Amino acid sequence: MxxxxxxxxxxxxxxxxxxxxxxxxxxxxxxxxxxxxxxxxxxxxxxxxxxxxxxxxxxxxxxxxxxxxxxxxxxxxxxxxxxxxxxxxxxxxxxxxxxTTKNPKKLIKDLISPIIPISTSTIMLPPDWSKELKVQINKTEKADLQISSNDLSIVTEAVLGVYAHYSYV
Structure with a gap:
């Protein structure tokens, strides 16, 4: 082990x-x-x-x-x-x-299931072109999430090594 x-x-x-x-x-x-x-x-x-x-x-x-x-x-x-x-x-x-996975969509699906995100995008940030994930979730489903936005970001960064911003639209 x-x-x-x-x-x-x-x-x-x-x-x-x-x-x-x-x-x-x-x-x-x-x-x-x-x-x-x-x-x-x-x-x-x-x-x-x-x-x-x-x-x-x-x-x-x-x-x-x-x-x-x-x-x-x-x-x-x-x-x-x-x-x-x-x-x-x-x-x-x-x-x-x-x-552990390298696939952001699979990780996000595992974290927020049964909720399906509206979109998942990888954003390149200047000046160093570092990556960040942007995940949009329907705001009517926010109450159904079993994990806080902060925890989502922390876990996503721990697994993928990329900061993730979760927004509710």
Missing amino acids: QLTLDSLCISSKKLCTPCQSKLENHEISQIDIEIGNILLNFAKENKYLNTIKVKNIINSHDTVYIILGQGDKEKIVRAGVKLENLLKGYINKNFNFIE
Whole structure:
């Protein structure tokens, strides 16, 4: 299992120098250690989880987003309610597992499903021609979103490496 920290550091809860540096630079947080420990212990009984990759963990106000490698979401879904209950036992929040992808439309669909965006565009910004995503959602469906606009932008940037602006038209 590949986690955001070394497995040994997670198990012992004592961080090596590189992992400590990640913590000090806010690349990871305490939740990475706790969730990593839960996943490692759960994988001892469920060997099919030993191949998953946890790329990032984002802790928002009411949801924890766990960014997984491609094809790993199915394995987490297979773990079912038992894993979800273990995670909620640590922190009583909703958990959303998201697969890494390079396709912005697929990611946005996964994040806002069942809502369908009106449009998704890649914008090139001068002077350095950096990319930004612009996603338009029908304003009548804003109340149906299960994720805040801020969380949408944070998760999109974490997965795609591109800032996303969500607007309601």
